[in-house]
Amino acid sequence: MNAFKDAGHLFRFLGLFVLAFLLFLVLREFVVPKSFGQYGHYRGAAIGEIGSLAVRFAGHQACETCHSDIADTKSKGKHEQVSCEACHGALGAHTEDPVNVVPVKLDTAVLCARCHTASAAKPQGFPQVDPADHYAGVSCETCHNPHNPMTPPDSGTSAAKGGAK
Amino acid sequence: MTVSRRHLLALLPAAAVAWKYVLAGTPEESPNYRMDGHWWGMLIDVTKCIGCGNCVRACQTENNVPDGFFRTWVERYHTTDWHLEAPEVISPDGGKDGFPSVKQGEEGKYFFVPKLCNHCADSPCTQVCPVGATFIAPDGVVLIDPKYCLGCAYCVQACPYGCRYIHPQKKVADKCTLCYHRITKGLTTACCEACPTGARQLADLKDPKDPIHEFLKTHPVQVLKPQMATGAKAFYNGLDGSVR
Amino acid sequence: MTGVEGYIYPNEVTLYWSVLIVLYPFITGLVAGAFILASLERVFRVEAVTPTYRLALLTALAFLLDAPLPLQLHLGHPERSPEMYFTPHATSAMAMFGYIYLWYLMAVLVFEIWLDYRRDIVLWSQQTTGIRRLIYKIMTLGSSNISERSLHIDDKVGWIVTLVGIPSAFLLHGYVGFIFGSLKSNPWWSSPLMPVVFIFSAMVSGIAAVLLIYMALTKMRGQKIDIRCIDTVAMYMFYIFIIDFSLEMLDLVHRIYEADESFRSLDFMVHTRLFFSQIVLQILIGTLIPLVLLFIVQVAHLSEVARKRIYVLSGCLILISVFAMRWNVVIGGQLFSKSFLGYTTYKMGLVSKEGLLAAAGLTVLPLCFLWVLLKLLPPWPEKRALQAPSGD
Numbered sequence: 139m140n141a142f143k144d145a146g147h148l149f150r151f152l153g154l155f156v157l158a159f160l161l162f163l164v165l166r167e168f169v170v171p172k173s174f175g176q177y178g179h180y181r182g183a184a185i186g187e188i189g190s191l192a193v194r195f196a197g198h199q200a201c202e203t204c205h206s207d208i209a210d211t212k213s214k215g216k217h218e219q220v221s222c223e224a225c226h227g228a229l230g231a232h233t234e235d236p237v238n239v240v241p242v243k244l245d246t247a248v249l250c251a252r253c254h255t256a257s258a259a260k261p262q263g264f265p266q267v268d269p270a271d272h273y274a275g276v277s278c279e280t281c282h283n284p285h286n287p288m289t290p291p292d293s294g295t296s297a298a299k300g301g302a303k
Numbered sequence: 304m305t306v307s308r309r310h311l312l313a314l315l316p317a318a319a320v321a322w323k324y325v326l327a328g329t330p331e332e333s334p335n336y337r338m339d340g341h342w343w344g345m346l347i348d349v350t351k352c353i354g355c356g357n358c359v360r361a362c363q364t365e366n367n368v369p370d371g372f373f374r375t376w377v378e379r380y381h382t383t384d385w386h387l388e389a390p391e392v393i394s395p396d397g398g399k400d401g402f403p404s405v406k407q408g409e410e411g412k413y414f415f416v417p418k419l420c421n422h423c424a425d426s427p428c429t430q431v432c433p434v435g436a437t438f439i440a441p442d443g444v445v446l447i448d449p450k451y452c453l454g455c456a457y458c459v460q461a462c463p464y465g466c467r468y469i470h471p472q473k474k475v476a477d478k479c480t481l482c483y484h485r486i487t488k489g490l491t492t493a494c495c496e497a498c499p500t501g502a503r504q505l506a507d508l509k510d511p512k513d514p515i516h517e518f519l520k521t522h523p524v525q526v527l528k529p530q531m532a533t534g535a536k537a538f539y540n541g542l543d544g545s546v547r
Numbered sequence: 548m549t550g551v552e553g554y555i556y557p558n559e560v561t562l563y564w565s566v567l568i569v570l571y572p573f574i575t576g577l578v579a580g581a582f583i584l585a586s587l588e589r590v591f592r593v594e595a596v597t598p599t600y601r602l603a604l605l606t607a608l609a610f611l612l613d614a615p616l617p618l619q620l621h622l623g624h625p626e627r628s629p630e631m632y633f634t635p636h637a638t639s640a641m642a643m644f645g646y647i648y649l650w651y652l653m654a655v656l657v658f659e660i661w662l663d664y665r666r667d668i669v670l671w672s673q674q675t676t677g678i679r680r681l682i683y684k685i686m687t688l689g690s691s692n693i694s695e696r697s698l699h700i701d702d703k704v705g706w707i708v709t710l711v712g713i714p715s716a717f718l719l720h721g722y723v724g725f726i727f728g729s730l731k732s733n734p735w736w737s738s739p740l741m742p743v744v745f746i747f748s749a750m751v752s753g754i755a756a757v758l759l760i761y762m763a764l765t766k767m768r769g770q771k772i773d774i775r776c777i778d779t780v781a782m783y784m785f786y787i788f789i790i791d792f793s794l795e796m797l798d799l800v801h802r803i804y805e806a807d808e809s810f811r812s813l814d815f816m817v818h819t820r821l822f823f824s825q826i827v828l829q830i831l832i833g834t835l836i837p838l839v840l841l842f843i844v845q846v847a848h849l850s851e852v853a854r855k856r857i858y859v860l861s862g863c864l865i866l867i868s869v870f871a872m873r874w875n876v877v878i879g880g881q882l883f884s885k886s887f888l889g890y891t892t893y894k895m896g897l898v899s900k901e902g903l904l905a906a907a908g909l910t911v912l913p914l915c916f917l918w919v920l921l922k923l924l925p926p927w928p929e930k931r932a933l934q935a936p937s938g939d
Contacts, residue, residue, distance in 0.1 A: 143692075147692060148700070174435070178441075180448060180451070181450070181451055190484065191366075193484060195490075221496050221499075224361075255404055257402070257405045259415065261350055261353065376556075397557045431641065453630065456564060457639070463731065469561075475624065
């Protein structure tokens with residue numbers, strides 16, 4: 139056809155596009171991850187990868203498996219809902235290797251002060267003291283059992299006596 | 304407590320088994336965890352927060368959060384009068400090491416507001432991601448795929464709450480994952496675990512036994528920036544009108 | 548924290564979108580604007596601007612080739628950018644970039660340039676030697692048909708391409724405005740006016756750029772500037788600038804009047820951190836002065852020399868103003884906290900990947916591309932390929 143004879147170059151240009159598009163389709167098969175679109179517009183395998191990240195805090199239930207007596211003491215006092223790692227820090231490594239990974243002994247002067255230093259910004263009913271006024275220089279566990287703070291540090295259930303050994 | 308050596312010999316393997324269970328499997332394939340059985344959120348009780356910063360430190364430890372960036376942080380508000388639009392707010396290093404004390408008798412009221420990703424049901428951040436690197440999982444947690452993210456920061460701009468950032472080393476977007484690697488194994492989030500007053504509690508909105516249902520029925524709760532209609536799932540009890 | 552004033556969310560201290568993200572809309576704006584100028588001749592038959600037609604297309608192409616570079620430097624993982632082609636997220640305006648860019652590059656700009664130059668390309672492929680001959684040969688796609696009928700077809704198709712190119716140009720630059728304008732999280736950006744303001748300021752900047760380049764190159768070639776041409780170009784520049792200014796003033800007045808929760812914070816920001824770049828540079832120096840000067844040209848009878856001087860001055864001020872506008876939008880939108888209680892500062896590096904030198908380099912680079920294009924596809928009438936006497 140006469141028209142097409144003089145428009146041949148246009149078809150060549152179009153041909154470039156078609157070629158590129160086909161190449162794109164082929165490439166896509168190789169490049170897009172297989173799990174993409176599994177649950178939505180994202181790589182489905184990412185969910186599993188994120189779910190498998192390392193756990194550092196063991197969670198209080200893991201602690202209570204071995205340290206049931208401390209858990210018992212705690213359940214009777216004001217620190218009932220304070221979980222073990224809130225004070226003792228992340229202890230996932232300790233549950234994995236209880237003998238060799240030993241939790242660091244805590245410095246109550248710093249630790250207790252963190253929550254209980256008096257501040258007008260804290261909620262009214264929350265127990266707070268001014269460290270300068272309240273037996274300054276004396277470490278908290280002299281009078282308070284950290285696991286049951288309104289009871290004295292008596293039997294072997296207090297950290298002052300050496301802990302789980 | 305003294306655990307005798309005999310006790311230890313009995314308990315060690317038990318602990319080991321418990322730990323292995325804790326670390327086991329991929330959540331979407333694990334027979335014990337079904338994504339469609341959960342719809343995660345969080346309950347934050349402003350009346351209980353004491354600004355100790357435990358949550359911020361625990362999150363940083365659990366998730367290797369880079370210095371200077373925060374997956375969660377605590378703000379302290381000070382309002383002195385009826386002008387709710389101009390509170391005085393501080394968050395020294397995200398509240399990581401607590402807050403300076405306020406002497407008794409100071410005028411006005413003070414309170415602490417912990418903040419984190421709200422895992423919005425209609426999240427504006429997942430809407431704008433050009434490639435699908437951030438998404439809401441079937442169980443309601445908004446996640447980022449670090450292997451797919453381009454680091455364009457569009458999602459960071461789109462979040463009304465400022466909870467996202469670009470990881471300075473990995474160069475991808477990062478934010479609170481609601482400790483997905485923990486909650487899918489029956490643990491709670493690191494911030495909830497570390498909170499000494501129960502101000503932060505993980506909530507499963509699909510679990511009929513979760514106490515949040517009762518709480519929502521008996522307390523007036525708010526979400527941050529409700530006018531944005533993001534479907535935020537971090538519910539606040541006692542949120543003052545001055546909170547931005 | 549240095550540079551922080553008031554309270555900002557902890558993750559807001561750093562600005563995530565740098566000067567490179569300011570540069571990107573500026574560059575695509577020049578592309579769109581230059582193309583609109585070209586379309587004035589092609590579609591709207593404004594014959595007076597013909598001397599700038601081919602130059603405008605080449606300018607657009609030079610800047611378009613440079614456009615993805617600031618984005619690539621900005622990305623945390625530029626090697627993953629093909630993901631936007633393979634798995635574009637349909638709800639994201641940014642995902643559309645890859646396809647809009649490719650469409651505009653190949654199906655509009657390259658296609659149109661090719662159609663307009665095809666006769667010359669075929670002739671040059673027969674008349675030159677060496678590498679140039681090879682390049683031209685490739686560009687002919689193997690067809691040496693430059694019969695009258697084929698050129699007529701080219702002309703008709705080219706007209707359609709330009710027609711389609713106009714909304715394409717609007718899309719190329721308008722989507723950038725939409726990227727900002729559609730974010731409800733940021734009240735400085737969120738506005739339906741944003742894409743419109745971007746497009747109009749883009750048109751002004753693109754026209755100004757081509758005007759300046761035409762005048763500079765013609766002077767450098769020792770040729771006479773077509774005064775009727777630049778009078779017409781400047782006229783269009785003036786009227787489009789009025790529309791652009793009106794839109795920006797509308798946004799401003801609307802903000803001040805409504806005074807929503809963000810207003811106080813934004814107002815303070817404009818009066819302090821953005822005072823120089825917005826009030827002084829963008830509005831006073833960059834908009835009011837050119838508008839007044841161009842208005843004087845329209846109503847008074849000034850000499851050719853005076854008019855040329857005004858066009859050069861206005862053109863430069865307009866380019867500064869439009870760049871300042873992009874700066875004020877992008878950087879300004881990140882200087883205030885979404886808590887509306889504080890501000891941070893932008894620390895622009897000098898030699899870093901997203902620093903001042905990188906931005907300056909990427910602004911100059913398109914001129915280098917243009918230089919190559921001018922050598923390869925000279926737009927000047929006296930450089931048109933001459934048919935050999937025994938030609939078809």
